[in-house]
Amino acid sequence: MPLNNFSGKTVFISGATRGIGQAIAIALKLRGAKVIGSGTSIDQSLEYLDEYIQADFSDINQIYSCADRLRFIKPDILINNAGINVISPFCEIIPQDFLRMHQVNVFAPFSLCQAVLPGMREAGWGRIVNISSIWGKISKEFRASYSATKFALDGMTLALAAECSSENILANCIAPGFTDTELTRGILGANLIKKLEADIPLKRIANVGEIAGFVVWLASPENTYITGQNIAVDGGFTRA
Secondary structure, X not given: OOOOOOOOXXXXXXXXXXHHHHHHHHHHHHOOXXXXXXXXXXXXXXOOOOEEEEOOOOOHHHHHHHHHHHXXXXXXXXXXXXXXXXXXXXXXXXXXXXXXXXXXXXXXXXXXXXXXXXXXXXXXXXXXXXXXXXXXXXXXXXXXXXXXXXXXXXXXXXXXXXXXXXXXXXXXXXXEOOEEOHHHXXXXXXXXXXXXXXXXXXXXXXXXXXXXXXXXXXXXXXXXXXXXXXXXXXXXXXXX
């Protein structure tokens, strides 16, 4: 993909300070985009971000504040990456956790999509990529809350694509599989990762660049016909 492919494009990425979000932000910056990112810390000075917005989506007022900022900025590309996960047996799920996860993982992306659509319609061009999860395509024990949010995000994206694709605003989900991030290694540990890799056809977990590369392509002017999809980037885990 040409390094100037995003010249003149403004991108907003939520959760841009680490992991997959950081990798996406860096890749887009290298390709000429103006990159605006959010994180939960009060202040961040990151060389790959042209602007930083402090936004902790567990605080609904910060969702509204971020959405208001995006209405003013009118980004060409929106990447909803921020999300949280609380694992719990079904009957032990705390209602407050369930509702907080829906606020962060579904309501925040919904609000930001609403905020950017007028500007995209005005420009006659837009790309929205929502970061889902393999647990939004399949599920397993203790993932009821998280899977509920990611399946909801997929449904919202599909409806958005059905409504807006004729206006050259393409909306998609990607569903990353197990990915080598600081958070993943901290939660799973080396031994569990090794066991998981045995169940992945590629026999390894993804690196963040592999996820970011596909997100960047979906968000690019080169993508002219893929919309309304939920595409797994998981080394074949959900299919084999």
